[in-house]
Amino acid sequence: MTTRRFIVEPRGLASPQLTLLVPVASVIAALVVGGVFLLLTGENPLSVYAKMVDAAFGSSRGVSETLISATPLILTGVAAAVAFKMLVWNIGAEGQFLMGAVFAAGVAIWLGDGAPPAVALPIMIIAGGLGGAVWAAGSAIPRVYMGTNEIITTLMLNFIALNFMNYLIFGSGSPWRDPAVSTFPQGRPVPEGARLPEFFNRLDIGIFVAIALAAVAWYLIGKTRWGFAVRIVGDSAETAHYSGIGVNQKILSVFLLSGAFAGFAGGLFVSGPVGALDPRSLDLGLGFTGIIVAALARLNPLAVIPVAVLMGALNNAGPSLQSIGVPTATVTMLQGAILIFAVAGEFFIGNRLRRPDRASSPVPEGAEAA
Amino acid sequence: MADPASSDTLAVELRNVDKAFYGVKANDHVSFRLARGEVHALLGENGAGKSTLCSILAGLYRPDAGEMLFEGEPATFKSPKDALAAGVGMVYQHFRLVPNLTVAENFALGHPDIGLRIDQKELHRSAEELGEKYGLPVDPAARIWQLSVGEQQRVEILKLLYRNAKILILDEPTAVLTPQESQALFKTMRQMAQEGRSVIFVSHKLHEVKQVSDQVTVLRGGKTVGGVATADAEPKDLARMMVGRDLELPVRDAQTDYGPVVLSVDGIRVPGDRGLEAVRGVTFELRAGEVIGIAGVSGNGQRELAYGLVGLRTPTGGTVTLEGVDVTTSSVLDHIHKGFSYVPQNRLGMGLAPGLTTEENLALKAFRRHPFSKGRRLVASAFRDEGARQIEQYDIRGVRPGLPIRLLSGGNLQKALVAREVELEPKVLIARSPTRGLDVGATEAVRNQVLAQRSRGAGVLLISEDLDELLALADRILVLYEGEVVGEMPTEEATAERLGLLMAGQRDEARS
Missing domain, CATH: 3.40.50.300 (P-loop containing nucleotide triphosphate hydrolases)
Incomplete structure (x- = not known):
């Protein structure tokens, strides 16, 4: 009787294989679409992709640079994941990352050359987290107490953070600015004692800090009383209120935690590969890329780690494309396409298509019929 | 014809x-x-x-x-x-x-x-x-x-x-x-x-x-x-x-031997969503082992009355006393800890976290304490074991590991919700339309749970638009109209006609 070719129906429970398959398929689909564009511009997609793989993983230097790129993405990815899981739409990881960098660099410069690494490094990273949390508070407090839309406030605060950083370096004689260089303003290098030790080419131990922090986020959300309350709030604020959970306080704490993770990334970046509050090295959209990472990792803080490595590889491969005459922006386009496919793929985790006449696989017993 | x-x-x-x-x-x-x-x-x-x-x-x-x-x-x-x-x-x-x-x-x-x-x-x-x-x-x-x-x-x-x-x-x-x-x-x-x-x-x-x-x-x-x-x-x-079978829904046994007053509500006033007063001075006393039914057409202050009693909305006047302790302005969490259980009308919107599993939903209120948590850490085995026990005991069907509870049928949702609330061993159980939309089997199970709480010595406040249910379960029926109690009678003296007139706003001449 019906003429529809396919029926869309909700899937009871997605299998673990499927939840893994969808992100992988999203990446492949994005590569295919990217390939079409490359073809249209007269490039051979396969050789471009081969060049990218080679740049990202083909040498020990490539691998270490990929992991350097991945380190901040792990943390901005976690920042987005914990917030989004609770329906807190913090898209301000970018600004929180930059403010983390400002705080961390400031503390390191203030501590000066005398502080030993064992003191300077933890303080610096914590200062980074604090900077991110403070910046997030600027959106979190109005959201919780006045009901403002955090999408707008976090987005706007990104621009303020960026321009604040630019002001510190380009517009003022602040302590963050390097007094030794007068020709073109740049950030004052942090003291040697505030630099993370490198162990594999330029790769520093920041990667381990990032992984450890991601694990902490996973533990907090999944294994603690606090995390359970947070998950209830994220599922239904009304239900959380009904079960005696302080909803506002939970939203506030998750928002600040999210900001802190983005800030940690800023702290690690300054004490790691950059070594100064250098706008040109920091303004890379790492906070925004974190959103893609979180979406592709389906908001799981542990899955964020491999996804961040993938995104780091793409970032790292970008510049190498210029040597074969392909614009670096290709990478940005691929990242955007991956996000679109990952979000669209969510639909197939929650639903399935089937032919109307074929019997569908059984649903959970007791599922509502109408 | x-x-x-x-x-x-x-x-x-x-x-x-x-x-x-x-x-x-x-x-x-x-x-x-x-x-x-x-x-x-x-x-x-x-x-x-x-x-x-x-x-x-x-x-x-x-x-x-x-x-x-x-x-x-x-x-x-x-x-x-x-x-x-x-x-x-x-x-x-x-x-x-x-x-x-x-x-x-x-x-x-x-x-x-x-x-x-x-x-x-x-x-x-x-x-x-x-x-x-x-x-x-x-x-x-x-x-x-x-x-x-x-x-x-x-x-x-x-x-x-x-x-x-x-x-x-x-x-x-x-x-x-x-x-x-x-x-x-x-x-x-x-x-x-x-x-x-x-x-x-x-x-x-x-x-x-x-x-x-x-x-x-x-x-x-x-x-x-x-x-x-x-x-x-x-x-x-x-x-x-x-x-498909002969049908006997559970009905309360006649009982006159109530315990002491557990819940005393005196002139409580609760605001509605638009700021106007939705509950305007309600007074009653609920004794242990007693079921009070609140009848009324939907929208006459039932929801706000329940909210006011369980701390979801702070009353603007009057007092609520639980066993002599004033709880009028206590928080929701305080109410839970002091012995209030609440079965809201909106199961998936308020009573359950739809995306969490059945086991997690069964621990939705008790998770702060032993056995579900140890200090600040959750005990996964307690979620599993307690969940399995309650799923079995309360006959909640369709549960699979990791399955969000919203995929269960209405009857099983309500069985889980009621299970969690009665497992808290409440002093006062407040339930709003607890069998609305349920099939006969689930209705029977839920009614039995309500009556079991009554036998256990809890005070039960049953707020329902279903007169048949009130007549079957309540010891006493109060009729709520525009936020006020316009009639009160022992269930023996209640008829659908008399309740209906009161629900439509006609004052009961017989009320002393």
Whole structure:
């Protein structure tokens, strides 16, 4: 009787294989679409992709640079994941990352050359987290107490953070600015004692800090009383209120935690590969890329780690494309396409298509019929 | 009454209709014959397929297989618009009205003969005329949100009459009405039938079906169990056809031996959503081992009363005392810890976290304490073991590891919700319409839990629009009207008529 070719129906429970398959398929689909564009511009997609793989993983230097790129993405990815899981739409990881960098660099410069690494490094990273949390508070407090839309406030605060950083370096004689260089303003290098030790080419131990922090986020959300309350709030604020959970306080704490993770990334970046509050090295959209990472990792803080490595590889491969005459922006386009496919793929985790006449696989017993 | 056998008097006929959702057959070879000029009751439990059948007739769903004959001709409705054009209209349980528009403007919505320009005068006149003719008075200039639920239902029916529907499908229309309003509706239904229209009346209340219908079709588990002339059917037989077994819902035993007062409510006032006072000075005392029923038409302060008692909304006046301790302004968490359990009406919206698993939902309130947490850490094994025990003990079906609870059926959702609340061993259990929309099996289970709490010595406040339920479970019934208690009586002295008058706002002369 019906003429529809396919029926869309909700899937009871997605299998673990499927939840893994969808992100992988999203990446492949994005590569295919990217390939079409490359073809249209007269490039051979396969050789471009081969060049990218080679740049990202083909040498020990490539691998270490990929992991350097991945380190901040792990943390901005976690920042987005914990917030989004609770329906807190913090898209301000970018600004929180930059403010983390400002705080961390400031503390390191203030501590000066005398502080030993064992003191300077933890303080610096914590200062980074604090900077991110403070910046997030600027959106979190109005959201919780006045009901403002955090999408707008976090987005706007990104621009303020960026321009604040630019002001510190380009517009003022602040302590963050390097007094030794007068020709073109740049950030004052942090003291040697505030630099993370490198162990594999330029790769520093920041990667381990990032992984450890991601694990902490996973533990907090999944294994603690606090995390359970947070998950209830994220599922239904009304239900959380009904079960005696302080909803506002939970939203506030998750928002600040999210900001802190983005800030940690800023702290690690300054004490790691950059070594100064250098706008040109920091303004890379790492906070925004974190959103893609979180979406592709389906908001799981542990899955964020491999996804961040993938995104780091793409970032790292970008510049190498210029040597074969392909614009670096290709990478940005691929990242955007991956996000679109990952979000669209969510639909197939929650639903399935089937032919109307074929019997569908059984649903959970007791599922509502109408 | 028309002769149902003769095909030229048939308004509509369904033959062997199938409709499946997610692989579950909601309608399985259903056949249904509706004659012109009859009131045809569609009887069945929840999930029996009544709503699906109606939705197929109304063009909302298309059947997977089977035939539909409309006035003897094969017909396919592609949409409700198609169905309405052919003269089939439905009043859904959740009304399809635009709250910010007037009654007349709602008449105009989607009307094929009304274009961009609306003749308000003409609309108002028709609305008034129709209302008068069918005993459905309504102010055409009123905005929908200003109307009571009963009035909104009248607008829905008038809307269909305005479109001159020949077949009117009313999906559980009496669920939101007082007994008196129901009687008025039945009169309208009879009148429409006399004019040659056909009315499909969906219900699971046997006495209503017996009173108003000419013909009954019973559905069970998606299949047609049988069709009989109402006059030939005894309520007991219909019940058996509907449930598939003899049916005895639990009823309280007479008990006069109550414990001390556990909950004392004195002149409590609670604001409503729009800031106006929704509960205006309610006073009562609830004793251990007692069930107090709160009757009333929905929207008379029931929700706010419950919120005020469990801390979800702070009362602006009066006091609430639990065993001598003032809890009027205590937080929700305090209320939980002090021994309040609450079964809200909105299961998935408030009582359960829809995306979490059944096990997690069973720990939704107790997770802060042993055995679910150890210090600040959750104990995964406790979630698993306690969950398994409660799922078994309370017969919650359909649970699979990792499955979000929202995928369970309504009955199982409510069993889980009630299980969690009674596991807290409350001193006071407050339940709002706890069996609304449940099938007979789940209703039985939930009622038994309520009565078990009463025997255990908890005070129970049962807030419900279902008078049969109140009469079966409550020791004492209070009637709430516009935020005030307008009548109070021991259940022995309560009748549906007396309660109905009070629910409609008539003060009880007998109240001392």
